[in-house]
Amino acid sequence: MTRRESLQTIALLASFVVAGYAAVRLLAGNPIGIGAWFASSAIIHDLVLFPLYAGLDAVLVLLLRRHPTWATVGGVAWLNHLRVPAAVSGLLLLVWSPLILRLPTAFHAASGLSAQPLLPRWLAVTAVLFGLSLATLLARIATKRR
Amino acid sequence: MLGRWAHWTAGHSPPGPFRARFWRSPLRGPWFTAVLSVVLLPGITLMFLTGLASYAAYDPNLAPVNDTTPDKGLLGSWLPAWPAGPWWLYWVTQGVHVILGLVLIPVVLAKLWSVLPKLFEWPPARSVAHLLDRASLLLLVGGAVFELVTGVMNIQYYYAWPFVFYQAHYYGAWVFIAAFVVHVAFRLGRMVSALRSRSLIRELRTPLSATRAEPPDPDRLVSPDPAAPTISRRGALGMVALSSLALLMLSVGQTIGGRARSTALLAPRGQDLGTGPNDFQVNKTAAMAGIVPVDDSWRLQLHGTVSRSLSRAKLLALPQHTARLPIACVEGWSTGIQTWTGVRLTDLADLAGAAPGDRLLVESLQRGGFSAATLSPGQVRTPDALLALQVNGADLSLDHGFPARIVVPALPGVHNTKWVTRLTFSAG
Known part of the structure; x- marks a missing residue:
């Protein structure tokens, strides 16, 4: 072991002591339930979200590689004009999905508010994002022609 | 190996x-x-x-x-x-x-x-x-x-x-x-x-x-x-x-409140509720807290070295103080700044014969979590700490804690206890 590795090992062991002290308290109420939530958190991006978004993107990219003539419109590549609004809209949905999908029954009881406006609002934001992206694409095509 | x-x-x-x-x-x-x-x-x-x-x-x-x-x-x-x-x-x-x-x-x-x-x-x-x-x-x-x-x-x-x-x-x-x-x-x-x-x-x-x-x-x-x-x-x-x-x-407006709230399109508290004195965000409705409408028989139980029972009319007859404060929730949203009027907690402490270093246990009529909270001596004695009876010039609505609620500067929302029934001052 190098000096750096020894230092790192000592630091890691010390951090495990702190983490263990907290984990005992974290897991106290329901070890299996909380443990499962924590473990799922560690892999949800890498093994669930990533295959989903990267898979969709890979299909699109592959399709455009096979058919290069589809990849441009008016001499401008449009792929990222689809990717960017889709990513932002998808992320907004990911974060606000409980209320957009009206899953929490406690929301109305606690706040007196309805979750009903959130789905149309998300759709409207999504439309604006794609609209702005389309507008920049058209502007780029227009500049290219000039 | x-x-x-x-x-x-x-x-x-x-x-x-x-x-x-x-x-x-x-x-x-x-x-x-x-x-x-x-x-x-x-x-x-x-x-x-x-x-x-x-x-x-x-x-x-x-x-x-x-x-x-x-x-x-x-x-x-x-x-x-x-x-x-x-x-x-x-x-x-x-x-x-x-x-x-x-x-x-x-x-x-x-x-x-x-x-x-x-x-x-x-x-x-x-x-x-x-x-x-x-x-x-x-x-x-x-x-x-x-x-x-x-x-x-x-x-x-x-x-x-x-x-x-x-x-x-x-x-x-x-x-x-x-x-x-x-x-x-x-x-x-x-x-x-x-x-x-x-x-x-x-x-x-x-x-x-x-x-x-x-x-x-x-x-x-x-x-x-x-x-x-x-x-x-x-x-x-x-x-x-x-x-x-x-x-x-699309979310910061719910924290700022006021006119910015309507920009928080996707946040839980992005809906504008109107312009009336009680038209601002409610953390927990009276219905959810199990509160039935409170009538004239309500009395504030005040305990210190002496005990008193005060009707709402009696509280309104005490010196009234007005403070402009927001209530901020642990969930990240706020009510925006509202104008609260009521009796200073420091005046109520004196009325109960409390010592300057006494803390205050606040108890609510509500059921479930956060039905009680203890305030520190510093919070009790801060000039803008109130037992609020009115907001924006009108009586509190039931959802906002009628007949009386706590409002203290820099205090988390749920500790601004609503539907207060008892105040107990003690050395702790």
């Missing part, structure tokens, strides 16, 4: 993601990862500090009734008492905690994407030090996502978990921060040298056509067989920044 096993497995890598050539994005590399890290380092540090402040704001060490995690031991028994000002303190710390947490989500996801090949590193453990490091990364990634997921679900009242939020979010943060400190300590140097390896300005001027993979790095983040780029580095970073900006702009 681990060494021999590692040596053998190194030559026998399973197919697919365990092989370096599976990962072909030309954007992955130490510089790209370091740019995300340099945002996350101060961001996460601020999240942890505002989170600690969020817990301290309940004054858990003042009285057991205030403590949502009484078995915390060394993880907070040392936290200082929460001050009764400046009046915007909790509004800012909690607003920053929640809104910054939302803003960091795209950065965390991008960072996880940027280091994804490391999850499938082969062999899985080269040495004991390497094995411990990878175990620590499990706590780091698991902790970060666990904190974000529980936080995001909690602010949407989506309690679909088999645990208590306060405990899970607080202890989860400690598990995470233990791993985070070591992670930063041993990778800070790599981050700094990676940041110096390329000029940010030049990178922001590099279009897709000139985008090339970073040179091979010892951590093997760079693909050995990079595909042709389909987006520039500035484009990918811009997409992350735009996502964060969208989350910020």
Whole structure:
């Protein structure tokens, strides 16, 4: 072991002591339930979200590689004009999905508010994002022609 | 033994993601990862500090009734008492905690994407030090996502978990921060040298056509067989920044309140309720708290060295004080600034014959959690701390705590107890 590795090992062991002290308290109420939530958190991006978004993107990219003539419109590549609004809209949905999908029954009881406006609002934001992206694409095509 | 096993497995890598050539994005590399890290380092540090402040704001060490995690031991028994000002303190710390947490989500996801090949590193453990490091990364990634997921679900009242939020979010943060400190300590140097390896300005001027993979790095983040780029580095970073900006702009209005609220299109508290004196956000409705309309038989039970029973008319006949304060919720939203009128807590303390150093136990008619809270002597004696009877010139509505509620500067929303029935001053 190098000096750096020894230092790192000592630091890691010390951090495990702190983490263990907290984990005992974290897991106290329901070890299996909380443990499962924590473990799922560690892999949800890498093994669930990533295959989903990267898979969709890979299909699109592959399709455009096979058919290069589809990849441009008016001499401008449009792929990222689809990717960017889709990513932002998808992320907004990911974060606000409980209320957009009206899953929490406690929301109305606690706040007196309805979750009903959130789905149309998300759709409207999504439309604006794609609209702005389309507008920049058209502007780029227009500049290219000039 | 681990060494021999590692040596053998190194030559026998399973197919697919365990092989370096599976990962072909030309954007992955130490510089790209370091740019995300340099945002996350101060961001996460601020999240942890505002989170600690969020817990301290309940004054858990003042009285057991205030403590949502009484078995915390060394993880907070040392936290200082929460001050009764400046009046915007909790509004800012909690607003920053929640809104910054939302803003960091795209950065965390991008960072996880940027280091994804490391999850499938082969062999899985080269040495004991390497094995411990990878175990620590499990706590780091698991902790970060666990904190974000529980936080995001909690602010949407989506309690679909088999645990208590306060405990899970607080202890989860400690598990995470233990791993985070070591992670930063041993990778800070790599981050700094990676940041110096390329000029940010030049990178922001590099279009897709000139985008090339970073040179091979010892951590093997760079693909050995990079595909042709389909987006520039500035484009990918811009997409992350735009996502964060969208989350910020569509939620911060619920924290600021007032006219900004209507911009919080996707946030839970982004709906404007009208212009009447009681038309502002309610944390918990009277119906949910099990409150039946209160009639003239209501009396405030006041206890100190003497005990008194005061009707609402009697309270209104006492000297009235007006304070302009927001009520800020742990969920990150606020009522915006409202004008509260009522009897100063310090006047009620004197009326009960309380000593200057006495604390105050406030009890509510409501059922369930947060039906009582203890206020510190400093909070009781701050001039703007009220037993409010009116808001914006009108009687409190039942949802806002009629006949009387507590309003104290810089106090977390749920401790501004509504439907007050008893005030008990004591030395503690």
